[in-house]
Amino acid sequence: EEGMAKKPLTLAFDAIAGSRTDAMVVPPAYTAQVLVPWGTPLNDGASEWSEDLAMTPERQAASVGMHHDGMHPFALDTATASQHFLLVMNNEYIDEHALWGPQGGPTNLAEGRRPADEVRTEINAHGVTVVEVKKNADGRWSHVTGSPHNRRFTSATPMHLAGPVAGSDYVKTRYSPQGTIARGTNNNCANGYTPWGTYLTCEENWPDYFVKDEGRTRDDNRLGIATGRGRYGWETAAGDESEREDEFTRLIGNPTADDASGDYRNEARQFGYIVEIDPYSGEQAVKRTALGRFRHEGCWPGKLDAGEPVVFYSGHDSRNEYIYKFVSAAAWDPADAHAPGAEADRLAIGAKYLDEGTLYVARFDADGRGEWLPLTPASVTPDGRPLAEALGLAADDQAGVIIHTCDAADLMGATPMDRPEWGAVDPTSGDVYMTLTNNSKRTAEGTAPTFTHAGEAIEMPGSGYATAPVNAANPRANNEAGQIIRWREGDDVTRFDWEVFVFGAAASDTDNLSGLTEMNQFASPDGLWFDERGDDQGILWIETDNGYEGVAETTNDQLLAVVPAALQRADGSAAVVSGANQEQVKRFAVGPNGCEVTGIFATPDKTALFINIQHPGNWPASADATVPAEGTVRPRAATVVIQKQDGGKIGV
Ligand code: FEO
Ligand code: CA
Ligand code: CA
Numbered sequence: 001e002e003g004m005a006k007k008p009l010t011l012a013f014d015a016i017a018g019s020r021t022d023a024m025v026v027p028p029a030y031t032a033q034v035l036v037p038w039g040t041p042l043n044d045g046a047s048e049w050s051e052d053l054a055m056t057p058e059r060q061a062a063s064v065g066m067h068h069d070g071m072h073p074f075a076l077d078t079a080t081a082s083q084h085f086l087l088v089m090n091n092e093y094i095d096e097h098a099l100w101g102p103q104g105g106p107t108n109l110a111e112g113r114r115p116a117d118e119v120r121t122e123i124n125a126h127g128v129t130v131v132e133v134k135k136n137a138d139g140r141w142s143h144v145t146g147s148p149h150n151r152r153f154t155s156a157t158p159m160h161l162a163g164p165v166a167g168s169d170y171v172k173t174r175y176s177p178q179g180t181i182a183r184g185t186n187n188n189c190a191n192g193y194t195p196w197g198t199y200l201t202c203e204e205n206w207p208d209y210f211v212k213d214e215g216r217t218r219d220d221n222r223l224g225i226a227t228g229r230g231r232y233g234w235e236t237a238a239g240d241e242s243e244r245e246d247e248f249t250r251l252i253g254n255p256t257a258d259d260a261s262g263d264y265r266n267e268a269r270q271f272g273y274i275v276e277i278d279p280y281s282g283e284q285a286v287k288r289t290a291l292g293r294f295r296h297e298g299c300w301p302g303k304l305d306a307g308e309p310v311v312f313y314s315g316h317d318s319r320n321e322y323i324y325k326f327v328s329a330a331a332w333d334p335a336d337a338h339a340p341g342a343e344a345d346r347l348a349i350g351a352k353y354l355d356e357g358t359l360y361v362a363r364f365d366a367d368g369r370g371e372w373l374p375l376t377p378a379s380v381t382p383d384g385r386p387l388a389e390a391l392g393l394a395a396d397d398q399a400g401v402i403i404h405t406c407d408a409a410d411l412m413g414a415t416p417m418d419r420p421e422w423g424a425v426d427p428t429s430g431d432v433y434m435t436l437t438n439n440s441k442r443t444a445e446g447t448a449p450t451f452t453h454a455g456e457a458i459e460m461p462g463s464g465y466a467t468a469p470v471n472a473a474n475p476r477a478n479n480e481a482g483q484i485i486r487w488r489e490g491d492d493v494t495r496f497d498w499e500v501f502v503f504g505a506a507a508s509d510t511d512n513l514s515g516l517t518e519m520n521q522f523a524s525p526d527g528l529w530f531d532e533r534g535d536d537q538g539i540l541w542i543e544t545d546n547g548y549e550g551v552a553e554t555t556n557d558q559l560l561a562v563v564p565a566a567l568q569r570a571d572g573s574a575a576v577v578s579g580a581n582q583e584q585v586k587r588f589a590v591g592p593n594g595c596e597v598t599g600i601f602a603t604p605d606k607t608a609l610f611i612n613i614q615h616p617g618n619w620p621a622s623a624d625a626t627v628p629a630e631g632t633v634r635p636r637a638a639t640v641v642i643q644k645q646d647g648g649k650i651g652v
């Protein structure tokens, strides 16, 4: 594979200094343009956004959602793919103070109730935005208001369930007694896309939105379903009780009987999946349950080979959680490849590759080797039991294995990681990179897992709430700065080789293991993307979501670039730190105060790099304030387009 020679590529910009300003900073000779910020009207159903606009459910449903995260372009025509496409973007969560600022909200009514229209608006600010965008003759980008393609998927949009969990007793609800329809998607964090032209949106911190005080199940505890009050108190929406139930009670637990008979035991089990969207059609989204149920950060396709299975990687972003891969049962047929403008039943193709296959979880061994552990009912645990038996499930219950993905991974002996976030695949070698953002629950020795509910410690089978001991792939206790790991698949589907690619750190840290300097220090790597450059090597782009003081003191969140040196096969020792890479990491852009930098792709011609600026600003100054400090503005998450003034390719 090393024989596929690519032209060496050199980053032709000088690393920029850190910045702590309220502006987007890019290298000289580059420009940055804000595009489709939160509240941008998609059609005539919404009026122009303004600083004092009072958002309503209807306006928000017809506008770009809030808190942009993962995104991907879908061309309408191959010939114009670099100037004109559907931008499909996740709207992960909301800043209630920015959403309700001019009205002084969020509002809490008597008895802790929230106004129903505020809840509806917040539901409509979550999910996914599809918006047509184009490059104008002057080189600037704009969106196409009123495009028939513009649409929103929200936390109330009905979606199909497909794969092993669909139709099982686990997901039969009052809303869908057949267990085939879910209501809404939320906390859509990072994303993915498929070779057949669909978008994958990934449900990450959804457990925080569900409330269950009684009747909690093992998976409720393992995944952290809330108690008392959900993240924004949607379950408290005021109104007539029966109406309220139909519209909002999906967010309340407390069941004792079957959902089908009128309670809400299984509502949360409709969440935690990879959701497939055909951006070109008006069809419903489909939750592809075969890819596992957890806090999915994102979903990335592996290198594609005709006649071989299609592979997707996904990380569970929680402390001491795992890295997964899904391997399709069907072999890739190039006839299914996406052709912009061509008619295709993309969701039927999706069913072919995403509803049947094997889900694996990763074990990283100290010798630089790794094993993918299959999560099937018949998989044998290290102590010699069938996995279904170890989970207390019927012998053929694949739906149960998926519902309890995390417990299954625990039982198979997966390696707890330092919060897996984005993955990226080198289009030439197929090597996979994944950010491990940080981990405050990692100690030298580790501590036994417990989960506390109503003041009582509950013993947990899983690692989700444990303090895990250091291991070769996650070697730092109280890891505040994170690292990026990479691996290469072996000839056997269950084997791989791995190494740590780069450790985050402040230049002054004593554990600055990758020798970062003031010009490229970073912490909490999060977004990651490998660009494809034909005969040239691609660039690996790294985005940060940094809460680590050592670096945050000197710079806001940032975008860095590196052209990786080849992965070295581990030699039997501990994790390899291949120093040749780190000195080439260059800081390319810095975001405004308060933001995280996330979401990334470039146009096929590499002349425009799109990123997202999420949760910018600090407005109002505190959660208690109801009016902004003088001189501040109402902040809006936005897409930012970075281009070269001379129209050339980004980075070179
Ligand atoms: Fe939504 Fe793990 O970032
Ligand atoms: Ca985010
Ligand atoms: Ca993230």
Ligand code: CA
Binding pocket: 421, 437, 526, 545
């Ligand atoms: Ca993050």
